[in-house]
Amino acid sequence: MRWRMTLTYDRPGILPCQTIETLIATGAITSATPFDSDQVQPASLDLRLSDRAWRVRASFLPGRRLVSERIADVEMHPIDLSKGVVLEKGCVYIAELQERLALPPGLIARANPKSSTGRVDVFVRLLTDRGGSFDDVEAGYEGPLYLEIAPQTFSILVRPGTRLNQLRLKAGEPPKLETRSVGVDLQGGDIVGFRGRRHAGVVDLDHIDGHDPKDFWEPLTLRRGELLLDPGEFYILASSDDVEIPVDQAAEMTPIDPSVGEFRVHYAGFFDPGFGTDEAHGAGSKGVLEVRTHDTPFLLEHGQIVARLVYEPLTERPTRLYGEGGSHYQRQGLKLSKHFRAWR
Numbered sequence: 001m002r003w004r005m006t007l008t009y010d011r012p013g014i015l016p017c018q019t020i021e022t023l024i025a026t027g028a029i030t031s032a033t034p035f036d037s038d039q040v041q042p043a044s045l046d047l048r049l050s051d052r053a054w055r056v057r058a059s060f061l062p063g064r065r066l067v068s069e070r071i072a073d074v075e076m077h078p079i080d081l082s083k084g085v086v087l088e089k090g091c092v093y094i095a096e097l098q099e100r101l102a103l104p105p106g107l108i109a110r111a112n113p114k115s116s117t118g119r120v121d122v123f124v125r126l127l128t129d130r131g132g133s134f135d136d137v138e139a140g141y142e143g144p145l146y147l148e149i150a151p152q153t154f155s156i157l158v159r160p161g162t163r164l165n166q167l168r169l170k171a172g173e174p175p176k177l178e179t180r181s182v183g184v185d186l187q188g189g190d191i192v193g194f195r196g197r198r199h200a201g202v203v204d205l206d207h208i209d210g211h212d213p214k215d216f217w218e219p220l221t222l223r224r225g226e227l228l229l230d231p232g233e234f235y236i237l238a239s240s241d242d243v244e245i246p247v248d249q250a251a252e253m254t255p256i257d258p259s260v261g262e263f264r265v266h267y268a269g270f271f272d273p274g275f276g277t278d279e280a281h282g283a284g285s286k287g288v289l290e291v292r293t294h295d296t297p298f299l300l301e302h303g304q305i306v307a308r309l310v311y312e313p314l315t316e317r318p319t320r321l322y323g324e325g326g327s328h329y330q331r332q333g334l335k336l337s338k339h340f341r342a343w344r
Helices: 017-025 067-074
Strands: 029-031 044-056 075-080 085-087 092-102 107-113 122-128 142-151 156-158 163-171 178-185 191-196 217-221 226-229 234-242 249-253 263-265 286-293 298-301 305-313
Touching (some): 044 142, 178 286, 286 305
Antiparallel strands (some): 029 092, 044 075, 044 163, 122 142, 191 234, 249 305, 263 286
């Protein structure tokens, strides 16, 4: 039965965790299996793979059609994820997600990759039936959710329940509170970044601290405070300044801005409230930058502006903040994804 409760809020903004939990309790967000206890983040909801996926020959948008109808046009073969499957780099897949939406009027949603997904160079985008753009969910949408998955540097092992992206829900049209420039740190220590190895093994995305980083990454050392980005390579770098997200706001890092260079920065791009704050015991947190240049080599200098952070308000303060109860990325410096042991 479609959920028809009227959503009320004190101001336009991104919904905090307690409101997301209300949407789950009232049936606006449902799932094929019970929700995990840690699935709701301070201002977002982690989405999980089901056991159904397809290898496809091309990416697509459904337009006026159902995603399932468009899959039939581009499908190469179906994939059963139930026992775990390796998704090969350089290939494109569509997976059905466990979660389903029945959004009320006035409430939209937007998805983006989780930080751990972006840091292993896996490009993911949300699809909805009759959707005209990736990652955006229109107000009133009722239907299933799908995920396009395109591993770029490493092949990955996934299974039902693997979380590759997250959904944030937005009521009304919240104002952009602030835009901050983000520079790159190329003087932070002996190692200033990492470059993904082209012929590494498989990354198991549910195996935390389970991989030797030296098998997957090449460390980058300081060289005159500059770094030459090679086309087609993937880099992990850190911001030159600390990042702090107030407890009643969230922020998004713009994935590309042609005015600062022809390269992509930060696949994930979403920061929860409390990241980097004293209140959440996270002061001193850097922003980690996932960088891939385009057709030409590009020379980065220390402190050079590479991205911008856009802040938006929440409808109310969340009942928990980022990092409470533990986090792999609170108080981070230059840091690989949680799948890798600490560099030694």
